Structure formats: structure tokens, C-alpha cells
Amino acid sequence: xxxxxxxxxxxxxxxxxxxxxxxxxxxxxxxxxxxxxxxxxxxxxxxxxxxxxxxxxxxxxxxxxxxxxxxxxxxxxxxxxxxxxxxxxxxxxxxxxxxxxxxxxxxxxxxxxxxxxxxxxxxxxxxxxxxxxxxxxxxxxxxxxxxxxxxxxxxxxxxxxxxxxxxxxxxxxxxxxxxxxxxxxxxxxxxxxxxxxxxxxxxxxxxxxxxxxxxxxxxxxxxxxxxxxxxxxxxxxxxxxxxxxxxxxxxxxxxxxxxxxxxxxxxxxxxxxxxxxxxxxxxxxxxxxxxxxxxxxxxxxxxxxxxxxxxxxxxxxxxxxxxxxxxxxxxxxxxxxxxxxxxxxxxxxxxxxxxxxxxxxxxxxxxxxxxxxxxxxxxxxxxxxxxxxxxxxxxxxxxxxxxxxxxxxxxxxxxxxxxxxxxxxxxxxxxxxxxxxxxxxxxxxxx
Amino acid sequence: xxxxxxxxxxxxxxxxxxxxxxxxxxxxxxxxxxxxxxxxxxxxxxxxxxxxxxxxxxxxxxxxxxxxxxxxxxxxxxxxxxxxxxxxxxxxxxxxxxxxxxxxxxxxxxxxxxxxxxxxxxxxxxxxxxxxxxxxxxxxxxxxxxxxxxxxxxxxxxxxxxxxxxxxxxxxxxxxxxxxxxxxxxxxxxxxxxxxxxxxxxxxxxxxxxxxxxxxxxxxxxxxxxxxxxxxxxxxxxxxxxxxxxxxxxxxxxxxxxxxxxxxxxxxxxxxxxxxxxxxxxxxxxxxxxxxxxxxxxxxxxxxxxxxxxxxxxxxxxxxxxxxxxxxxx
Numbered sequence: 025x026x027x028x029x030x031x032x033x034x035x036x037x038x039x040x041x042x043x044x045x046x047x048x049x050x051x052x053x054x055x056x057x058x059x060x061x062x063x064x065x066x067x068x069x070x071x072x073x074x075x076x077x078x079x080x081x082x083x084x085x086x087x088x089x090x091x092x093x094x095x096x097x098x099x100x101x102x103x104x105x106x107x108x109x110x111x112x113x114x115x116x117x118x119x120x121x122x123x124x125x126x127x128x129x130x131x132x133x134x135x136x137x138x139x140x141x142x143x144x145x146x147x148x149x150x151x152x153x154x155x156x157x158x159x160x161x162x163x164x165x166x167x168x169x170x171x172x173x174x175x176x177x178x179x180x181x182x183x184x185x186x187x188x189x190x191x192x193x194x195x196x197x198x199x200x201x202x203x204x205x206x207x208x209x210x211x212x213x214x215x216x217x218x219x220x221x222x223x224x225x226x227x228x229x230x231x232x233x234x235x236x237x238x239x240x241x242x243x244x245x246x247x248x249x250x251x252x253x254x255x256x257x258x259x260x261x262x263x264x265x266x267x268x269x270x271x272x273x274x275x276x277x278x279x280x281x282x283x284x285x286x287x288x289x290x291x292x293x294x295x296x297x298x299x300x301x302x303x304x305x306x307x308x309x310x311x312x313x314x315x316x317x318x319x320x321x322x323x324x325x326x327x328x329x330x331x332x333x334x335x336x337x338x339x340x341x342x343x344x345x346x347x348x349x350x351x352x353x354x355x356x357x358x359x360x361x362x363x364x365x366x367x368x369x370x371x372x373x374x375x376x377x378x379x380x381x382x383x384x385x386x387x388x389x390x391x392x393x394x395x396x397x398x399x400x401x402x403x404x405x406x407x408x409x410x411x412x413x414x415x416x417x418x419x420x421x422x423x424x425x426x427x428x429x430x431x432x433x434x435x436x437x438x439x440x441x442x443x444x445x446x447x448x449x450x451x452x453x454x455x456x457x458x459x460x461x462x463x464x465x466x467x468x469x470x471x
Numbered sequence: 472x473x474x475x476x477x478x479x480x481x482x483x484x485x486x487x488x489x490x491x492x493x494x495x496x497x498x499x500x501x502x503x504x505x506x507x508x509x510x511x512x513x514x515x516x517x518x519x520x521x522x523x524x525x526x527x528x529x530x531x532x533x534x535x536x537x538x539x540x541x542x543x544x545x546x547x548x549x550x551x552x553x554x555x556x557x558x559x560x561x562x563x564x565x566x567x568x569x570x571x572x573x574x575x576x577x578x579x580x581x582x583x584x585x586x587x588x589x590x591x592x593x594x595x596x597x598x599x600x601x602x603x604x605x606x607x608x609x610x611x612x613x614x615x616x617x618x619x620x621x622x623x624x625x626x627x628x629x630x631x632x633x634x635x636x637x638x639x640x641x642x643x644x645x646x647x648x649x650x651x652x653x654x655x656x657x658x659x660x661x662x663x664x665x666x667x668x669x670x671x672x673x674x675x676x677x678x679x680x681x682x683x684x685x686x687x688x689x690x691x692x693x694x695x696x697x698x699x700x701x702x703x704x705x706x707x708x709x710x711x712x713x714x715x716x717x718x719x720x721x722x723x724x725x726x727x728x729x730x731x732x733x734x735x736x737x738x739x740x741x742x743x744x745x746x747x748x749x750x751x752x753x754x755x756x757x758x759x760x761x762x763x764x765x766x767x768x769x770x771x772x773x774x775x776x777x778x779x780x781x782x783x784x785x786x787x788x789x790x791x792x793x794x795x796x797x798x799x800x801x
Contacts, residue, residue, distance in 0.1 A: 064539045066726070067725035070533050133751070134606065134748065135603070135605055135721060136604060137604055139636075167639070167644060168636040168637075168639035168642075168643055169636065169640075171639040171640075172637075173635075173636075174636075175635035175636055175657070220748070221751065221752070222751055222752060247604065247721070249602070249721075250723050250725060251724055251725020251726065251728075251757070252534050252535070253536070253723050253753035253754075254723075256752045256753075257751075257752075274602070276688060277602070277690055277727065278688070278689070278727070279726075279730075282725070302633070302634075
């Protein structure tokens with residue numbers, strides 16, 4: 025596939041120059057070329073790439089990289105720093121007006137995910153800020169857009185203000201705010217119809233809504249998969265409305281999301297939230313540094329650690345470490361580990377966060393199907409207590425029995441036994457490695 | 472006759488193509504202005520075909536979301552061609568550029584407009600798939616309207632049982648196109664809805680059944696498996712079906728569109744692409760790479776919000792739209 029992370033891309037060049045005493049200007053040129061391709065493949069706008077490359081070149085040709093012992097790593101570090109800086113700090117605050125209701129208005133292209141984001145923002149305001157939002161249905165154009173918002177309102181048990189498709193969106197916004205004042209809602213979130221940034225009439229309508237209700241926040245909703253056109257879209261909406269922030273949606277997909285960088289670069293407005301799934305609680309604060317890693321194809325290790333931390337019991341983790349060291353890890357422990365991994369979320373999601381996982385062909389072909397986990401579970405559960413403690417007991421007739429009991433085949437049982445054996449060996453190596461270093465390394469249960 | 476002349480005569484042949492090309496020119500006006508405008512700029516600014524020229528050309532193509540690797544290959548080929556034909560003046564390279572672009576799309580295949588594979592006098596089933604928010608339901612509405620206008624009996628199956636308001640949205644399109652919509656409640660099994668749709672289409676002696684599905688990101692294994700199941704149901708109930716599996720792609724999507732095409736193909740064996748939202752400034756250049764790498768042709772393009780704005784795709788018209796300014800000047 026065309027997609028390779030920056031680290032993978034730089035492999036070849038790095039291989040050639042390791043061992044060389046000095047990195048030549050030609051080497052740097054080759055490396056920046058690879059950086060450029062990696063960024064373009066991640067959908068970062070080419071103009072933004074150009075600016076970045078110039079900055080990176082300056083720093084790379086300087087001492088920072090040339091005299092480093094690990095020029096490849098150094099280049100990646102410089103690139104990542106530049107990206108992170110461009111992306112700015114984390115900002116996921118939502119305005120709160122002195123005179124409620126606080127008005128939030130949504131804008132964006134068709135299909136970006138505005139209506140879903142309205143639902144998610146409302147859930148977020150209620151859950152994390154203890155607020156009482158009113159949702160306003162001002163998309164009178166798309167068939168069933170109002171029903172969509174009303175359904176979300178029902179799911180959230182939140183009121184939706186709508187006066188049908190005959191009303192004018194400006195009036196809908198005004199009346200929603202009147203109602204919010206009367207009934208003491210502290211937020212009004214206005215859903216608007218998706219529109220092309222070149223559609224002058226509809227863009228004008230947004231400007232009219234803005235003038236009529238002076239929103240405290242105007243969120244531009246952008247699909248994370250957007251390509252080079254992201255700059256045009258963001259620029260036009262920002263010029264017309266002077267947006268206050270951006271919500272990046274569909275980030276749970278496998279896009280690199282270079283659009284994030286482009287949008288930030290042309291508007292200077294912070295990306296505040298990220299849509300991470302179809303459920304209404306899947307709205308997260310946007311982390312610029314993690315996004316930088318993702319664009320470079322370096323995996324989202326921080327998110328993974330965070331997930332692991334919230335889902336893995338501290339004490340259990342310690343026990344596990346002890347077991348790994350003493351090689352007394354059994355199938356019972358394995359089963360427990362699997363349970364914990366499952367708690368962390370869908371496997372494919374987790375795998376996508378591991379750096380280099382895109383490159384590990386074996387992993388990709390193994391198809392992270394949750395069903396395979398179910399098979400493994402069944403096999404282990406068909407073992408006797410003794411067998412789980414001591415896999416050395418296994419013989420042909422035991423394997424046959426286990427295969428029968430779990431509805432699998434002997435070869436599947438064999439495969440699992442072999443994998444388990446290899447895993448134990450690997451654990452030993454890892455714990456030995458850790459002993460050498462100060463402090464604890466990453467302690468992930470399935471590694 | 473030069474390539475550009477060939478294109479020109481091709482579009483002057485019949486009134487019908489004239490009309491098509493006008494539509495394209497209007498719908499793609501914004502894309503065209505920026506894209507061919509830039510190429511003209513380029514050619515005006517650089518008299519000589521040199522490294523700098525190629526670099527800038529590369530940027531113009533990348534800005535159109537043409538796959539990065541596709542562009543790199545194209546530039547390499549152009550360089551070779553320039554050497555071979557000993558082209559020094561940038562004016563002479565216009566022909567070569569557009570020729571190569573059409574070549575990327577068609578490869579070694581015959582250059583023809585790929586239309587829908589529909590059966591005469593028996594039920595044809597069209598399955599529509601894609602990620603969230605690309606315009607599946609809207610495209611289905613437009614397609615249903617057009618097929619109905621052609622005198623076909625059309626039934627729609629509301630297989631998006633997940634997204635709030637999706638069933639209602641399809642029902643409104645059903646009313647507009649004056650065709651029946653088969654549905655169950657929200658949250659029901661999509662395969663079951665499609666099954667009902669097939670039964671209803673058969674008993675109503677319909678010509679075409681179009682199956683809507685929920686939008687899903689291609690990296691969600693479970694949801695992709697669900698899609699495979701839906702397709703299996705169709706295969707089992709109607710021999711030879713689905714006759715078309717249309718992947719709807721948003722023209723604003725970048726490189727990820729290639730991943731989408733690849734993964735959806737693995738799950739459902741996609742037979743054609745509907746490229747939507749081409750009336751903005753996005754150029755949808757990624758379809759060149761998709762056709763080139765995966766041999767999936769574009770069958771329709773969405774050029775606006777009106778029912779008639781779903782147009783059959785013609786690669787020559789597509790390229791013509793991109794290059795129209797250049798052609799008219801030449």
C-alpha cells in the first residue's frame with residue numbers, strides 16, 4: 025500500500041548513512057524528500073508542506089542533525105517538533121457566556137458530521153460541565169435532517185427545538201434562543217445545513233444567523249479524511265464567519281489526518297475536539313502532539329498508554345510482572361490478560377495505535393478479528409486446571425479432547441500452544457531487558 | 472490530429488455529448504478554474520521544460536488529490552516522454568500531460584463510458600456502500616429518480632438502520648422519485664431489511680432494487696463483516712446479484728479514498744464508484760489512482776444538489792472539464 029510512516033520511509037536512507045562518519049548535504053536532501061512525501065501522503069496541504077520543509081531543512085542542515093549519531097531519529101524528532109508547534113497547544117474549553125444561554129453554532133460541508141457532533145457536544149456539556157443544553161434544528165434543506173436531530177435528542181433525553189422545514193433558519197435560531205431564555209437552558213447548540221463553501225447564498229445565510237444571534241462559539245466541523253481541499257474549505261468558512269474552533273470528525277478511521285495541520289495553518293484557529301466513533305459519548309479533546317505522531321505514521325502510543333492505564337488494574341499489572349519474571353505465567357493468567365485487553369476496546373483500534381503496526385505484515389494479514397479471540401478463549405476454557413498450569417502435560421489425546429470441547433481443530437490448539445510458548449520466551453527477554461534499565465518500561469499485558 | 476483536437480471533435484460530435492460537456496463545464500467550473508488555470512500559469516511562467524517546471528507541475532497535480540505515488544510515476548513518465556520527443560518548449564507539453572492523465576485512468580483497457588450493468592426483464596440488484604457522510608442516501612435518491620424516469624420499476628431498501636433519521640431520509644427520497652421504500656424499524660438487522668426488499672421487489676415485479684446501507688469506516692472489521700453478510704443474502708436470493716456494488720466516495724476525500732476503495736472491495740467486490748460533491752472546489756483526482764491501482768471505474772459523478780445532477784462519468788469529459796480553458800485557448 026502507498027501508506028508508509030515517516031520512520032519506514034526514512035529506513036533506506038538511514039541504513040545507508042549509518043556507519044558513515046558524517047552526513048552529507050545530499051543525505052539531508054534525500055531525507056527531506058522522504059519527509060515531504062510522507063506529509064503529502066498524509067494529506068497535508070502542499071503549501072503547508074513546503075513551508076514546513078523549508079524550516080526542517082534549515083534545522084537539519086544545521087548542527088542538530090548533521091553531527092548527531094542518529095541522524096534519522098534526529099530528523100524525525102525535528103519534524104515532529106515542527107508539526108507539534110504548528111498544531112499549537114491543547115484547547116478543549118467551550119465558552120460560557122456571562123448572560124446565558126451560551127450560543128454555539130455549527131458550520132461545515134455536507135456529510136462532515138455536524139448533526140452527530142451537536143449530539144455529542146450536548147452530551148459532553150451535560151456530563152462534564154453539568155449543563156442543560158437546548159438543541160436547535162436549523163437544517164431545513166436535507167431530507168430528514170430535523171428527524172435525525174430529534175432522534176438524537178430522544179436518545180439523550182434532551183429537548184430539540186424545531187419549527188419544521190418551512191421556517192427560515194435565522195428565525196429558528198432566534199426563536200430557539202428565546203425559548204432557552206424563558207425556560208432557563210444554559211446552552212443552545214444550533215445545527216445548520218451542510219453547504220459548499222462556494223455556495224454564496226447559503227454562506228450568506230450562515231452570516232445572517234451569526235449576525236442575528238451572535239454566537240459565543242462557532243465550530244467548523246471538518247471530516248478528518250479531507251484531502252488537499254481542506255485549506256479552501258477552512259479558509260472560506262473562516263473568512264465568512266470568523267470561526268472560534270474546529271471539530272475534527274471520523275478520526276476513528278485509518279486516515280492520517282493531515283487535514284488537521286492544513287486547517288490549523290490557514291485559519292490559526294484551534295482544533296478543539298475530535299470525533300472518535302458513532303456513539304454519542306465518543307467525543308474527545310483534541311491532542312495536537314498525538315496528531316503529529318499520527319500524521320507521521322508513528323502510532324499513537326500516548327493514547328494507548330492512557331487506555332491501558334484506565335483499564336488495567338494496577339495490582340494485577342504488578343502481579344503479572346512478577347509472573348513474567350519468574351516464568352510462572354500460565355494459561356489462566358493469559359485468559360485474565362485477554363479479558364483486560366478486551367476492556368480496552370476493539371482490537372483493531374488498539375493495534376492502529378501501536379507504532380509500526382502498519383508495517384508488520386503478519387499482523388495485518390492476521391486480521392484482527394475479535395472472533396479469533398473467542399476461539400482462543402474457548403480453547404483455554406476447554407483445558408483442565410492442571411493443563412492450564414502446565415502446558416507441558418499436553419499429548420495427542422489431550423489435544424484432541426480440547427479441540428472437541430472448544431469446537432476447534434487440533435492444529436488450532438497446537439498453534440495456540442506454540443504461540444504461548446513463544447510469548448513466554450519473549451516475556452523473559454523483555455523482563456531481562458527491563459531489569460537493565462532504570463524505572464519501569466511500558467507494561468502492556470499483551471506484549 | 473493532436474490529442475486535444477481529438478478531444479474537441481469528440482465533444483462536437485453529437486448534441487448529447489455537447490450537453491454532457493456543458494454540464495461538466497458548469498459543475499466543474501471551480502475545479503477547472505484553479506486546475507487548468509494553474510497549468511496555464513505554469514506554462515506561461517516557465518518557457519523551458521526543466522526541473523523547476525516539473526516540480527511545480529507535481530504540485531498542481533497533488534493539489535487535485537491525485538495519489539502521491541501516481542503523480543510521481545506520471546512525472547517520471549513525462550520526463551521520459553519529453554526526452555524522447557525532445558520537447559523543450561512548455562507549450563508543447565500540454566498535449567502530453569492530458570494524454571498521460573487519460574492513460575492513467577484507462578491503462579490498457581478500451582476507452583469507453585462504463586454504464587450500469589442492469590438486466591433486461593428481470594430483477595437487478597444494486598448495493599450501495601461507503602463511509603459515513605459521503606452521500607449514499609442522496610445518490611440513491613437521485614439514481615432512483617433517473618431510473619424511474621427511464622421507465623423502470625424501482626424499489627428501495629432502507630438498509631441503514633443505524634444512523635438516526637436515515638430511514639426517514641430515504642423515505643423522503645422515495646416520495647420524490649415516486650418509488651416504494653421497504654423498511655423496518657431503527658436498529659433492526661440490515662440483512663433482514665435487504666431480504667424483505669428482495670421479496671418485495673420480486674413480488675412487485677420490479678426491475679431494479681437499490682439497497683442503502685449504513686455508512687461505516689473501512690477499518691471497523693465487524694461492520695465490514697456485516698456488509699459481507701448483506702451481500703451474501705443478496706447473492707443467495709437473486710442468482711447473479713448484486714449486479715452492481717457502488718462505492719460512494721466524497722470528492723473532498725484525500726488519500727484515504729484509496730484505502731476505502733481497497734477495503735470495501737475486499738468486503739463486497741465493488742464494481743463502480745459514485746464520486747459525489749464534485750461541484751465544490753475539490754477535484755477528486757484520487758479516482759485516477761483508484762482506477763489505475765484497483766481497476767474500479769467511476770460510473771457516476773455528483774455535480775449538485777438537484778436530482779438531475781447525478782451524471783454518468785466519462786473520463787474524457789472529466790479530463791476535458793479539467794482542461795477546458797486550455798483547449799479553448801489552443
